[in-house]
Amino acid sequence: MFGEKAAKGGFPTIEVFDRRSMTLDELVVYPLFTAEFLEWLKQSIPPAQQDRIIYTAHIRGWK
Amino acid sequence: MSLTETEIKESIIDTYTKVASNGRLVAERFYSPEELQGLPTSAVELALGVGNPVRHAGLRPGEVALDLGSGAGIDTLQAARKVGPSGKAIGLDMTPEMIRRARANAQAMGLANVEILEGPMEAMPIPDASVDAIISNGVINLTMRKSQVFREIHRVLKPGGRFCVADMLINGELPDEVLNHPTAWTG
Numbered sequence: 697m698f699g700e701k702a703a704k705g706g707f708p709t710i711e712v713f714d715r716r717s718m719t720l721d722e723l724v725v726y727p728l729f730t731a732e733f734l735e736w737l738k739q740s741i742p743p744a745q746q747d748r749i750i751y752t753a754h755i756r757g758w759k
Numbered sequence: 760m761s762l763t764e765t766e767i768k769e770s771i772i773d774t775y776t777k778v779a780s781n782g783r784l785v786a787e788r789f790y791s792p793e794e795l796q797g798l799p800t801s802a803v804e805l806a807l808g809v810g811n812p813v814r815h816a817g818l819r820p821g822e823v824a825l826d827l828g829s830g831a832g833i834d835t836l837q838a839a840r841k842v843g844p845s846g847k848a849i850g851l852d853m854t855p856e857m858i859r860r861a862r863a864n865a866q867a868m869g870l871a872n873v874e875i876l877e878g879p880m881e882a883m884p885i886p887d888a889s890v891d892a893i894i895s896n897g898v899i900n901l902t903m904r905k906s907q908v909f910r911e912i913h914r915v916l917k918p919g920g921r922f923c924v925a926d927m928l929i930n931g932e933l934p935d936e937v938l939n940h941p942t943a944w945t946g
Binding site for chain 2: 697698701702704705706707713714718725726727728733736737740741745748749750751752753754755756757758759
């Protein structure tokens with residue numbers, strides 16, 4: 697998704713690297729989310745998707 | 760009903776104003792002990808990013824670096840060390856409490872080459888073509904106007920300048936009730 701947004705912003709080519717899946721359980725380290733919210737999230741997202749719905753990556757581009 | 764941009768921003772500012780430290784859990788996941796050495800506890804314990812863009816930005820002495828969504832300053836402070844006294848690290852954030860913390864952390868480190876600005880990343884208070892490198896860590900996902908943020912990144916970068924962003928992305932479709940939950944937009 698960032699590729700399309702970056703292209704619209706003037707960066708037709710970007711480099712994506714260090715892509716890693718993040719499970720819902722890993723979100724517990726972030727104090728932005730309460731335990732109640734994370735539990736609700738687990739109930740709202742189908743179990744089959746929970747381990748692959750979120751990922752992190754580094755994105756690099758040059759002007 | 761979908762959240763408005765204003766509602767999302769208010770929710771983000773409220774969340775980041777009240778956020779409590781979670782110890783070093785996030786920092787130790789993404790930064791080496793050497794990278795964390797010498798940083799104020801307040802910066803380390805309020806690390807909320809999802810990667811380590813400073814490590815991959817190739818910052819050099821004398822450069823101007825800009826950190827979008829600088830928070831308590833963990834990446835801005837590391838960028839300041841990389842660009843050195845002849846360079847400058849600018850942090851940009853929209854949460855007054857985080858700005859206060861980042862300024863205090865820069866002062867605690869005795870860094871004179873750090874400037875923390877308040878403003879939105881969709882309309883940065885930064886002159887055109889004035890920045891060598893832009894970093895950001897887990898922040899661009901927070902805005903509804905991502906293309907506008909990249910337009911602003913393009914505007915403020917010098918010719919040949921670069922950005923290195925770490926962020927959280929979604930693989931597939933989230934249910935509508937998740938997409939429209941304010942907390943989902945704050946992390």
